[in-house]
Amino acid sequence: MQDVLIGKINCKDAKIVVIGMGYVGLPLAVELAQSGFTVVGVDISERAVAxxxxxxxxxxxVSSERLGRLVRAGKLRATTDYAAVAEADAISICVPTPLTKTKDPDISYITAAVDGLLPYVHVGQLIVLESTTYPGTTEELIAERFEKEKGLKVGENVFVAFSPERVDPGNPTWNTKNTPKVVGGVTPACAEVARSLYATALDKVHMVGSAREAETVKLLENTFRAVNIGLVNEFMLMCDRLEIDVWNVIDAASTKPFGFMPFYPGPGIGGHCIPLDPLYLSWKAKAVDFYNRFIELATDINGNMPRFVLQRLADLLNDREKPLKGSRILILGMAYKANIADLRESPGLELYRLLRQKGCWVEFHDPHATSFVSLLGKTVLSTPLESGVLETFDAALLVTDHQAFDYAGIAQEARLVLDCRNAFAKRGVSGPNIVKL
Ligand SMILES: NC(=O)c1ccc[n+]([C@@H]2O[C@H](COP(=O)([O-])OP(=O)(O)OC[C@H]3O[C@@H](n4cnc5c(N)ncnc54)[C@H](O)[C@@H]3O)[C@@H](O)[C@H]2O)c1
Known part of the structure; x- marks a missing residue:
């Protein structure tokens, strides 16, 4: 069974289904289709499918040009119908893994995807989970259900693995194809089948000992980032009290050719990974009475950064004899990081909420994320940055350092800018009205 499936994969005869066609699933589906497989994307969103x-x-x-070529060639299509799973040899699950309101893992999307594919799953298939999740998910939510509910034998007649997605949206260098792919199987046979799939389409595959190890790899990567960002944010808070320019300190430390890796302070962390993934790990660890103090501390520090920014802005306005209440504030950049449109968990959204709560008049400008839905369910549109607009605001808050901003123009027009990213100084733009976080 294992050899037959690997044989189909090696000669690209295998049919692939990717469940969840978002930031992770669509690039993966495109890469697999590009390498010669026939791929069907299953998504509950009719709009995404259309x-x-x-x-x-x-x-x-993913460019529309590249996607269009594959669609027209019949190598890639999408559907809302899980029946496509019946025809597949390999299935990859890329659905969201958010947190609940109480910051516990919300694995309901994985459960829903497994519920959807279960009626169609059969012997001879490979199923790989790619959604970031806590160690044990692949075994508990997928392998065990296949055995209990379908009578399948994992590692003998069906193969189950975990392979974390490491896509970095907007990164022009590292993409799904050239970023090494970590793979771990529920059994060694599962690992081997999964390895064969990724090795045919991607540049490099790195095998680990089990699906649980592979799940933990992704959580270490993002915990590393969350903790280091937490460290540098706390460092910035200290430098602020000591009246030391933290940005200069980081730049100088970065000249050390070994043993130092720069991380930068900011208004808080965003995106679907760094704010959430470490909490999947700490949640699981609590079940064995282990408390991840670094994760808790980093979550606390990073989560409170928008409040620090708010206080800084209030102090700056106070110096100008202007109370926060009633001030007109323009947020520059609402996406969670530069040059992309992703708003998920963006600190800009929290700042918008906090400023509104304090009685400010708040607008935003973002050339990529041009609208968002507020907590009250209202669609808020990006304010066009026409000449004269900046002058009408008491302060601009640079939250996201998009390349597309005209930094010199902003510096000239804005009455006051609180720059949370050191974006102006990095571009050699300065002025008495530009203040770094
Ligand atoms: N976005 C990133 O940068 C990134 C990077 C690495 C890993 N990840 C992980 O990858 C996973 C997916 O994240 P994403 O950013 O692609 O999410 P996304 O929200 O962009 O896409 C998820 C897609 O799944 C679809 N979906 C939801 N429930 C479904 C169901 N039951 N059946 C079929 N489709 C369903 C949604 O409609 C959506 O199109 C998450 O676990 C995330 O943590 C994300």
Missing amino acids: RINAGDSHVGD
Whole structure:
């Protein structure tokens, strides 16, 4: 069974289904289709499915031109119908893994995807989970259900593995194809089948000892980032009290050719990974009475950064004899990081909420994320940055350092800018009205 499936994969005869066609699933589906497989994307969003089938990409890292070519060649299509799973040899699950309101893992999307594919799953298939999740998910939510509910034998007649997605949206160098792919199987046979799939389409595959190890790899990577960002944010808070320019300190430390890796302070962390993934790990660890103090501390520090920014802005306005209440504030950049449109967990959204709560008049400008839905369910549109607009605001808050901003122009027009990213100084733009976080 294992050899037959590997044989189909090696000669690209295997049919692939990717479940969840978002930031992770669509680039993966495109890469697999590009390498010669026939791929079907299954998504519950009719809109996403219609756009994919029209060759119109909704994910920044996939061009419509590339997608359209694959769709027209019959190598890639999308559907809302899970029945496509019945025809597949390999299935990859890329659905969201958010947190609940109480910051516990919300694995309901994985459960829903498994519920959807279960009626169609059969012997001879490979199923790989790619969604970031706590160690044990692949075994507990997928392998065990296949055995209990379908009578399948994992590692003998069906193969189950975990392979974390490491996509970095907007990164022009590292993409799904050239970023090494970590793979761990529920059994060694599962690992081997999964390895064969990724090795045919991607540049490098790195095998680990089990699905649980592979799940933990992703959580270490993002915990590393969350903790280091937490460290540098706390460092910035200290430098602020000591009246030391933290940005200069980091730049100088970065000249050390070994043993130092720069991380930068900011208004808080965002995106679907760094704010959430470490909490999947600490949640699981608590079940064995282990408390991840670094994760808790970093979550606390990073989560409170928007409040620090708010206080800094209030102090700056106070110096100008202006109370926060009633001030007109323009947030520059609402996406969670530069040059992309992703708003998920963005600190800009929290700042918008906090400023509104304090009685400010708040607008935002973002050339990529041009609208968002507020907590009250209202669609808020990006304010066009026409000449004279900046002058009408008491302060601009640079939250996201998009390349597209005219930094010199902003410095000239804005009455006051609180720059949370050191974006102006980095570009050699300065002025008495530009203040770094
Ligand atoms: N975005 C990133 O940068 C990134 C990077 C690495 C890992 N990840 C992980 O990858 C996973 C997916 O994240 P994403 O950013 O692609 O999410 P996303 O929200 O962009 O896409 C998820 C897609 O799944 C679809 N979906 C939801 N429930 C479904 C169901 N039951 N059946 C079929 N489709 C369903 C949604 O409609 C959506 O199109 C998450 O676990 C995330 O942590 C994300």
